[in-house]
Amino acid sequence: MNKHGEQRGETVGERELDEMMADEGDLRRPAKTADERIPRSLVGSIVAVGSLAFIGILTETVMTVLFPELMEEFGVSTATVQWLTTIYLLVVGATMPLSSFLKRRFTLKSLFVVAVALAVVGSLIMIVAPTFWMVLVARVVQGVGSGIATPLMMNIILEQSPRSKVGRLMGVGSLVITVAPAIGPTVGGAVSAILPWRAIFVIVIPIVLLLSLPVGLKCIRQAAPTEHAKLNVVQFAAIVLALVGLILGVNQLGVAISDGVAGQSFGGALAVAIVALAVGLGALAFFAWSSLRSFSPLIRLGWLRDRVELLHVVAYTLLPMLGIGFGYVITNLAQLSLGTDALMAGLLVLPGALVGALFAPIGGMLLDRFGPVRPILGAMGFAFVGLLLLLSFSRMLTPGTLAGFYFVFGVGYALGVSNIMTSGISGIPGPFVPDGNAVFNTVLQFGGAAGMTLFSTILSVCQAGHGEIGSASYVAATTNGGTWIFVAMVVIFVIAIGCLVAAFRLRASRQ
Template sequence: MSITKEQSTAIPRRVIGAVVATGIMSFCGVIVETAMNITFPALMSHFGIGTSSVQWMTTLYLLVVASITPLSAALKRRFRSRTLFLCANLLFLTGLIIDALAPVFPLLLLGRAIQGLGTSIALPLMFNIILQEVPTKRIGTMMGVGTLITAIGPAIGPTFGGLIATTIGWRFVFIILIPVLIISLVTGLACIPSVPVAANGEETGLEPLDVFLMVLGFAGLIFGISNASAGWLSWRFGGALILGIVALAAFTLRARHQAQPIIDVRLFKDRRFSLHVGAYILFEISALALSFILPNHLQLVDGCTSLQAGLVVLPGAAIGAVLAPLSGRLYDQLGPRIPIISGSCVALIGLLGFALTARRLTALAILILYIFFMLGIGLSFGNIMTNGLHRLSQEQQADGNAIFNTVQQFAAAIGSSLAATIVAAGQAAVADRRLGTVNGSQHALILLLIIGALEVLLVLAALHRSQKPQHA
């Protein structure tokens, strides 16, 4: 069977349908997250709540996704792909319906938490299907397609949210996605076979203590990072971080001595795999920090509306998303070095431009420089994950996939919180909010340039004398 997979180049229609079905769920999760950020003012007015309360729409979602995603490798070994898909889809549909009808804010939060459960199952499942079913010579292309599906969400989310909120109301962000999820459900049930993904899936157990420590650890870290503005000595930041670190340390010690841990942390013994994960984290931090800095700069400094701000960043985000499958094809044909290194360098050029022009950024400059940055993202981001996973054996790839998807959630929280904290500090330092936003944005963009340079160094180290990957 493995020989057939390595020699074949044709992707079965059933596999394409399965990837699309799971990808639609992942897409919906991302687009709701990015679209709802634009609707925060409307939510605050409708429910009579403040900024600290409405932020829980994002924080709670990230908490759930980051806590459950690490379980994906264990779930893959234990349950059939069709069962996982059905569970994820119905959870997400339930969350959408609750939010579309929610009369009070706590119910709105409940719906977002349930959507987070669906997303945390769907996203790793999509990549696991690609790694398991796609012919070896086409994995890079299909991983790019998977990246494209999820990258389209941030590309159109702000514009979609701004347009919906200003025309027919914020509830339609959820209502419009209900028929999309139904299409996903029908497609998935038709294309995902009812067979176990792994032969030993039913032999794998989930130790309650391990699950508790892992969820407590990841939830503590995400909660702490999301409350960075509260100060180092506050329980919401420092206390949550300490709790998360202690819980994850205990989980790691237990996992190192288990034959079949929930997530195999021993993979980090592979130096180049660890370098790929590190580069992936730094790229995600930069991308999410920019997604906070640029719309705020456009609105608070350049006087754009939320819809106009979304339209300015749309071309760059769309180009990066569309380029993902094309760069995956380059990876399949040329190996990892050209797309990953060139993409990292192009993204660094974009960050350099932002840092050098931070005090005189215009909408046009943001549009052009963001296109540069997202060109780099499109060329390299998905391929970094693909090449990192290809260093692992077939049996290890589910754990590697869980690691990449988990750290992506952490990096997202770090990027958003880091940018928000630095910009807020700049605003607090002066009376003029516009000037404070310019100062804070400049400091944040300089830091992102440093992060981008570190990412390039990690990529160069990871790919030093690297040959075209041999898929396990």
């Protein structure tokens, strides 16, 4: 696209955008051809970039299981060590909005090489870091790499897949994203039992350099020319401030509530929460306002004026609160309420998350064949059964029933959740697909972080004032907290499904 074409694409008016969005129902891709086979180069590209994204997400979930060991080695508190996860999620979430600009400005292969370099440098710092703050720096570096790699994989799939295979390949991409959190707690528990925690990053480096890098250099193809896009620094600062403010605000609000219930001083945490939420919401509003009026926005948001797309984004923000939050909920309930050790708690997550993730490509194949409505709503209905079972039996769970009910939820969730993104992006005009990809990936990260914070807050509030860990009162309080967490999950799930039903009805009425 030449410079004039780029400017026209970025400044498309409401009338032009409405005309482009009038024709919905499939990705804005070239007409279907006789050859719908998946190119080998595309398979190699997905393997290369997907393995990089997989390693980034895997190390994120592994670290949460290693917190006790890190606290002992570096002499930090629980509140401090939690920043290893929080700052990683913030950096990933702040980098993903750049994916649309980066795809337009730089070649896919150059972005891949940068992501590989960041993954390796971050891992090297983790291996030799003598202090906790150096470990934090390493997590920031790795977060930038993951923030580049994950949307890069999705952009390659959306741009280069044969039209009839988009759903199943998006399912493969979702499998990469969901398998890593599934096995993360188990890997972390196993590593902490037999090896030093730094061994994880010793293993990561050769995988990246000997598998991801050579395969990516050989297979990644540039399907569209780059553009002379410019980075809108003000909007980038606004979205970073919004993400930091909202996540910090929710986190500090939870701290204030927990302190208040425990009879401790909570004024400082409450003040930080109010200020952070105000700043976050204000920055988010400014970003949206500026993006709709900017000549060259960081992310073009005009397509969100369509209520169908907006409802898909809302649902895709809410459901990852459950999907990602379950990793925290199950491992903590298993240890603090059911009395299992860390390794067993990680193993309870594994069957539902791993087998469920393997169903993601099947969900994509169903979407390719039947369209989005039945595959998504049928899968989510199955997941809802598992969620209702967890709520109904929340006060008499055993490790076996906890794993079994989560298995039901995990299979249904994995079958349907990646199709929500595919369905939403299918209605976005072609030039705006990278922007849609950036938004969906960003809200996925934000939803996961918000869910972890919400559920940990509910559990902390219920546990406050009930004695030491392991006491009968503490165990009962944790069980009660699990019940309230499942209630919150049911409410969030119902709202998300309501958004999807409304979106499908609106789309059907137009067609």
